[in-house]
Amino acid sequence: MSWVAGALGVWAVAWWANLRIAASRHADTRAARLAVPVIFGLTLLVLWEGLVRGLAVPGVILPPPSAIAARIAVSGPILWADFVQTFVKGALSGYVIGCTAAFLTALAADRFDFLRRGLLPVGSFIAALPIIGTAPILVMWFGFDWQSKAAVVVVMVFFPVLVNTVQGLAAADAMSRDLMRTYAATPGQSLRKLRLPAAMPFIFNGLKISTTLALIGAIVAEFFGSPTVGMGFRISTSVGQLALDMVWAEITVAALAGSLFYGAVALTERAVTFWHPSQRGGR
């Protein structure tokens, strides 16, 4: 019980510290921006460790962070190989292909009203093709290696990017459009100069949501057949062996990679949509 109480205590103190940092004058410094989530995360870990120990949760249900850290420390090469297989080959390539395809589809739908009215309802169908159904089919079609994982990712990220892009392309206000009309801008020009920039905040929404979907997709697809390497392969195999420390080691890698991926897209967003009120810090 003292473990539990201690953990809760640490959590309370850290939350208070975070509130202080966030409210302080230094809240906008890079250090604070880094410190707050780190402190938050560390407290989560302490809480976790404390609860697991205090409540004597068996390691085969939930291992404590310390055990996970120990596993990560000794399994570097395996984790790296899995990461390359799943993230770099599967998720990234699928993400790029899927987002590009969705984007182009949105452009086509935007350009030809006929397509917009026809494609969008159909496009929303693709959204709900559950990975459990698509993954076996795509493994059958594209083989066991990363290509089928990329294909699963393509299907998963397609819809969020499509809806957001279509919505974004409709976001330019009436006067801005009228301006383009007075210039007799071609549809292409008005797209490049007005609609796309105005759509960027929406498009990035889709891109951000898709980062995490891509990673989940690539990992889960490996449950349905894979070579003997990959994060999903390792996770499902280790669950069967009750090697939960390995499972969580992979999850940790996934969470880190996913967060960095998301962060990279969010940074790009900052740079591209600096003009949007949400980025100008209107508070």
Place this chain on the structure above:
Amino acid sequence: ADELTLQLKWVTQAQFAGYYVAQDKGFYEEADLDVTIKPGGPDIAPTQVIAGGGADVVVEWMPAALAARERGLPLVNIAQPFARSGMMLTCLAESGVTGPEDFPGRTLGVWFFGNEYPFLSWMSQLGIPTEGGEDGVTVLKQGFNVDPLLQKQADCISTMTYNEYWQVIDAGITPEQLVTFNYTDRGVATLEDGLYVLDETLEDPAMVDALERFVAASMRGWAYAAENPEEAAEIVLENDATGAQTFEHQVRMMEEVGKLLGEDGVLDPAAFETTVASLLSGGSDPVITAHPGDAAWTHAITDAALN
């Protein structure tokens, strides 16, 4: 009535007909038991379920159970209805595989999730590396079905005598067009569907009593099922909420499963030792590092159940 929860290793099918029959025929009820049968699936590790308190008894394969035991989950085998292994490696004859000597350079489909051990120890016995390359085999983590073989993505895949093998046949491939390697024949068989509980369960006399009645009733169910495969298949179908199984397939499965069943569900210590030996030899990454000792099984329940 005493309540018991049984976690199966796989989805509702004739592989578990004995339990469904016992349930359906009222054998459990007669034994004053109220049994809940939970189907398994690709994402369910019975060991994990029992560790979380989601079940009192699980149907598990021995390699996975022993691995869990070594990881600190004290599983004990209380009965072993399946005396023989049904696992095979099935190859397309046209791929040119005739014997283990043809394996190098091939792609083989293997079940993981704790079911890879028999294969790994066989390969290590044969001295064939499993990391691919010229004289090794390329291993695929096989999904749940036989597509890799039909689509020629693998030269050989894992099958069970009672299930996947027949799916290949049903797909239109004749037995002559197949080459099969039975793990039992290769001496690397491991014990499959056994009943496992946690150590602590056996410390509770009331539970032990319930388990004795449970095993007795279950074996009654198995005996009935083996004798009446069609009725057993019927019962399995009724219990399958997915509505996806077919009667013919289940009847055939029941017939095949009948061939694997032992006399009375009593674990054969010799088979236990063979399994352990094969697991200990499991190549570079052995499943278990030490002999689990005899605490990993008990005859107490079956002995009592037989009376």
Place this chain on the structure above:
Amino acid sequence: MLSAEEIDGFRDEGASPVTPPDGPVIDARGLELVFQTNDGPVHALNDVNLQISKGDFVSFIGPSGCGKTTLLRAIAALETPTDGQLMVNGMTPDAARRSRAYGYVFQAAGLYPWRTIAANVKLPLEIMGFDKAEQERRAADVLRLVDLEGFERKYPWQLSGGMQQRASIARALAFDADILLMDEPFGALDEIVRDHLNEQLLKLWERTEKTIAFVTHSIPEAVYLSTRIVVMSPRPGRITDVIDSPLPRERPLDIRDTPEFLAVAHRVREGLRAGHAYD
């Protein structure tokens, strides 16, 4: 309300300084525009008849909500009249729009927030395919004209209201449209800048023979700039008076103290007052 004949009559009365080479540039007959709203129809324009010749500088003046903006938008093919006929350069407004006949200064600045001021001004130039060097040159020229040099690299939200409006004027002037439609371009500017820009606009107009339709609320501004002044009145929006200016084309600022000027201004004021409910 005046009929088409009466309005044509007005035209003949005054000494129109410019005669159309071949037909009016803008020709509206019986124009009517009704907006459907949640609240019933709004008659924004009713039986509007108007001919504007090449090189005319026409000011529109009238109470708020009388349909000035709507008329300009209809001319620019941004609204579709519900009835009547509207021709621009002998074609439909939409065809004229597609031939890039218009430079439009909107009532609100409407700069694109993701572009710097210079980039906003270059926007039409990019679209019309001017080469880079020419873009630079023209952007620099018009920004100097509206007194915004030094602000090229700022973003719209970093400018004051008046500066934004000037940037939007610069944007419309950057390419040489034959027809300039300006909706209260100088509304947010002080007298001095306004006088300055009025002068500049007149110079530009004289030099280029553009046709300009100009909405303003300032009577002196309307009289000072225009060859014709169109007075409008609301509910429903219609033309109540068209005044051809007797002033010469050459107009120093102090022309505003001449009796001719004051007489025209008086007539405009009377027309304007008639459209209001007060006094």
Place this chain on the structure above:
Amino acid sequence: MLSAEEIDGFRDEGASPVTPPDGPVIDARGLELVFQTNDGPVHALNDVNLQISKGDFVSFIGPSGCGKTTLLRAIAALETPTDGQLMVNGMTPDAARRSRAYGYVFQAAGLYPWRTIAANVKLPLEIMGFDKAEQERRAADVLRLVDLEGFERKYPWQLSGGMQQRASIARALAFDADILLMDEPFGALDEIVRDHLNEQLLKLWERTEKTIAFVTHSIPEAVYLSTRIVVMSPRPGRITDVIDSPLPRERPLDIRDTPEFLAVAHRVREGLRAGHAYD
């Protein structure tokens, strides 16, 4: 540039019609405001010293970009000065804001597009917790004041530019703030409406003893309305002249033809001209 003493000097020269009961309502000393932009700092306000007493009607006039809006925003606690002291009602601007001391008319109408005109006007009333009946009554009153009855149920984009501006004035008048900050409220209105609203505003001011800070570009408007006129000049934004009006509080429209009026107007024009680069 003038020092604080000189500006105080100005105050004593003129016959200020209102004496502050206890200290100035708005008190700025050595105010400085610098914006950081991608392009280097912009000195929007530099050493601004100004005291405004209760019941004053102060107009700000100056070239576009001289910092009028910025000064109003600083008073309303919407910008934070980078240096100097600013007090409102003896407290910080932020405290004054929190005590709901301000009614602000922004340079752009800024109506919420998802609210009808009436709902836009009621917005501050809802926030300040007026009851429904009172909200209705006040909204109807102020909409009548700005001549927008009949447009209650329209959405902002269904109104003309001038109508939107009037709606935004109505919104600021709907609740009885002690201090009215008005940033070019009448910019998009024609002379007649403008005169009408000027009169109305003066009446309201006299009746309620509000303190009003008013940005305008019209010299006559500034002179007609104000008890004091602050002339500003850009780069860096600063106060160059503060003129106390000799006109009586009671002001019929034709006061604009009196010599006193013209004299003040002349002085303002000179001050304004000095801030410009032209002629």
Place this chain on the structure above:
Amino acid sequence: MRDHVGPVLTVIAAILAVWYGAAVWMNAAWTQQQAARAGTTVSLSEILADTMQQDRPRLPAPHQVAVELWETTAEKKVTSKRSLVYHGWITLSATLLGFAIGTGLGMLLAVGIVHSRAMDMSVMPWAIASQTIPILAIAPMIIVVLNSVGVSGLLPKAIISAYLSFFPVVVGMVKGLRSPDVAQLDLLRTYNASRAQMFWRLRLPASLPYLFTSLKVGIAASLVGAIVGELPTGAVAGLGARLLAGSYYGQTVQIWSALIGAAVLAGLLVGLIGLVQRVTLRRMGLAR
């Protein structure tokens, strides 16, 4: 609505054409292999005919799926375990519950993030991290843990569904709640509006376009989540169970019909939100 019918039908017709072509192309190999095994040769027309009617096609022909769909919906009682409607309903109920939990949570988080710097800085990164955890990997643990505290049935599935759907809502809502421009915020600041007032009167209405887009993505994610959640609960019933069962036995026709079932369900749900969106925006005067 009506102006959608023509285009949608056209697009569907195009998809069907491509689909038939692909079915021939993908299934022909099997036909030829089987012929080779039997030692016979097949003509082109035989290939064409066979690819349309294989038992375990790589890609079932549309009419095979249609027949299966018809048989499993119209020809079965809705209470039958072989009825797709029955399974669809089970999935739908978990989806709706999960969507309700997920959007509720997502909106709460978004509101917290927009209003509290501390939450913004600490929770957001971890909300992101949470989404990178492969749900299928931890779903069994969630189920086991919930089970051990006595929660079972619909709720565990709904929780997994909520887990997948809350994130799009958070991301979209945060962006939407921050979309009011400075001028709009300043207005309320001069009124000294409370945070709650600022939220209800400005941030929320301004966020609606973003919110609805997120909801569309979110409900689709909920459905996927509910289906995923059916696996570790034993996949006894629901569309996920159908998919999985189809996959055990290589019943591609069954997989495809369940997939289409899921897609139709998603299409309906997304369409429903689109309808709500149009009605809401029109009533708010935002639809132009």
